[in-house]
Amino acid sequence: MRSEVKSKIKNMGLQGSLLQAPAGGTGADLKTTPSWGGRSSPPGLNGDAAGLPNGLVVRRYRRFVVYRVAGFDGVIELVAELLFRVSRDSKGSVVYVNGRKIAALLGLGGTIHPIDLSVIYATMARLGFEVVEVGRGKAVVVSMKHPLIEKIRAAKSIDDVIQVIRRHLGE
Incomplete structure (x- = not known):
């Protein structure tokens, strides 16, 4: 019975090991940068004053x-x-x-x-x-x-x- 439990744990691989780096590699930023034609922040949150009332x-x-x-x-x-x-x-x-x-x-x-x-x-x-x-x-x-x-x-x-x-x- 104990051997079955050990074999199940072995088959599952390392438990609790999480990737420490972001998905794009170490230090990668997942947002599109403005140099690539994207926005640097989500729409509506970038502080654009277009369409705002004066003041x-x-x-x-x-x-x-x-x-x-x-x-x-x-x-x-x-x-x-x-x-x-x-x-x-x-x-x-x-x-x-x-x-x-x-x-x-x-x-x-x-x-x-x-x-x-x-x-x-x-x-x-x-x-x-x-x-x-x-x-x-x-x-x-x-x-x-x-x-x-x-x-x-x-x-x-x-x-x-x-x-x-x-x-x-x-x-």
């Missing part, structure tokens, strides 16, 4: 991508674009906008940093919108009957909306 910066951390706002002018431009899209796309008289919905409306591939999200909420509160606690976070209640939304609907471009918001904030 947003991509920050890449170990496991996720976060969007940060660069300065208060960036916050105003972000809020202007957000309200412009809400006024054009939303149906109904009231819209709840949380962090995830903000990212979806702006077409972002990640989340907005929590500190910047609180600055966005504070700016929306200064504009006269109600900020409420919902479930695990906060949301802004955007009423379509708000006088600012009516001015935004009358605007023809994002630049006009930015000017309307700056006037409303008194800047």
